[in-house]
Amino acid sequence: MRRSLQKLFALCSFGLLAATATSGCADNDSQLFIVGVAVPDGECNVTPDEGTAIRLGGLIDVAFASTYTGDLLVGNQLTQRGSREETKTETSRIAIRGAEVQIFTPQQQLINEYTVAATGFVNQAPNGDASYGVASVTLIDSATAGQLAGQLGGDPNARVGVVVEVRVFGDSLGGSEVTSAKLTYPITACYTCTLSCPSEDPNLPPPCSIGNDDAVDCGACRTGDDANPNLCDAAYIAVGRGNN
Template sequence: MNASRGLATKLCALALLTASGGLLASACADNESSLFVRMRMARSGDCTVSCSPGELFWTEDAIDAAYVGSHSATILVGNQIVERGNSDVLRTETSRVQLYEAEVRVFDMEGNAVNDGYVVPINGVVDPGTSSDAGYNCTEVLLLDGATMDALRLQAAELRREVEVVTTMVLRGRTLGGQEVETAEWSYPVRVCFGCSRCVDTIPPTCCSDSSSEDCKDQEDVESACPGRRGTQDCRNLGQTCAEYIASFDR
């Protein structure tokens, strides 16, 4: 038994010495440290995102399930695999990571599963790190799919209060050198309500469903919130008055 352990130790030590650029065989290193989720990026006033660890981020999302059928978030992903390319010896860079899927699960605040989990495609290339600094890029991840949103909408409507859940995700990618990598599981809270946002009807209310008449043409648009934040709703985006729209969920 001791001889076997000694042999395994020597083999891993040999792999550590011969691995080029610090990219280790999966038998000797845990790839969860190579690729990681840094944070959920915030959206600025025009709802754009800057993909950098120095930019603003959000610590939770708050959405109204009456007005969204699913919910996605922009996630900043880091790559700690160091650069391996070398133009002097014509060695190509193989440490960039191509993201390809996310496994998402949703739990209530007691840890009970809200859904069975799902896997969704993602995209983006994360550049390798330089020295002690990781490389970064963003990817869009579906935090709440349609089926999960339907269940949370029903629950929030029945309870007449918001429902708090935690989404967990594991992101997976593949280096240009062919090595599979994935992040450790990362959690993010989302608060879901039903009909708690302010909804504005036009004057006259008939413009909600038909804004082509002369009485409706000069009305100002209602400024909406960025995805991930609750905001005022415009009845013209619903095609009916606010009351009619909310009542349609009871049919």
Template structure:
């Protein structure tokens, strides 16, 4: 009876251990699921920063931002934007116990998908490298930093250039971005999908030929010295183009691009 009792106790202990293991697995699974769900709120894209003045960007939640980009595909081979990314992971560092801060996030890539306004894919999605380090927030305020993300890569722009030239009007698309990062503590985090509208046209910007037209090709002669500079606009906006930046007259340039379509 003693042996049976001991055997019974052993069996009960083994069962208890197994039950505890299952319980811990279930709990840890819940925690992992919770962590995955929290990842999309830990890191987030807030907005597309505006380029102002001399086309520079100032990163910050209170700085100017844009709600739509416009791109002339006749003059652009691709299109990037500066995105403000926020970090809401709580601070972990504590100088009193020599604990380093592990909640800073290093951004390393962005996944981009481009669809038309009806939701049809324009091209296959692609992954591009990004960089940036975001400090943890303080209290209820997130930490912020900017990341330059390629919203329209070369293949996508080629596709949209052909569409816009064929239709003779703007092509409206939506770039959807997921930014990924890694905390200094080794935790992978990513943003929820963030979508941004872009209008793409072909040769809709005003192009300026200087006088005489030969100055478009070369400005080395004296007769070209008095030509004023054409004030352009920042990337993401339509604006005037200077033929001297194209190396030929505006008409010749547009014709050369059309031949490639």
């Protein structure tokens, strides 16, 4: 009877330890999360807030861009631990160090995977609510963009889709390594599809990142004091006119 009780106690203790370890992993995976790829404002800035607009998918125009960069809105659910009264420093803030990126076909065949450096900082969660920060991450690298350009073959009507899975990782100020759950983000590749030549001047500002998501106004290549040489070169090359 005594041996049975000892065995039962040992099994219960092991179960509690296993449950604690599993819970710790779950908390670690859920305390840092990616909301999505944020939409910059009119001045190309991203405000880290839960109300920030999020893209449902991305667009890379390989006539203009050799990479696709996304501003990831990252949340931290780790609650505040510091205390001014008890002179305890805050250890729940998270410094982002990098991201793990995998790129798949729509049929879930792996195209490429890599780890890339990233920077960002997310404060502790106040009053149980998540706090937010921004990390800029290369979601399509130049090698993958080159493959997509080859598949498009210079056809302005062609489209190639990929699915990106990304996780960000970093360290809390308390020294714990933290990795987020993955974000799945579809991106469409095209050739010259962002080039827009309206009949009237819409007075559109240049895109935040040429060839990523936003239209490129070929009117920016008109002569004058407000001409943009970078946009001019890319636009002329895209329509096959060289640098005239």
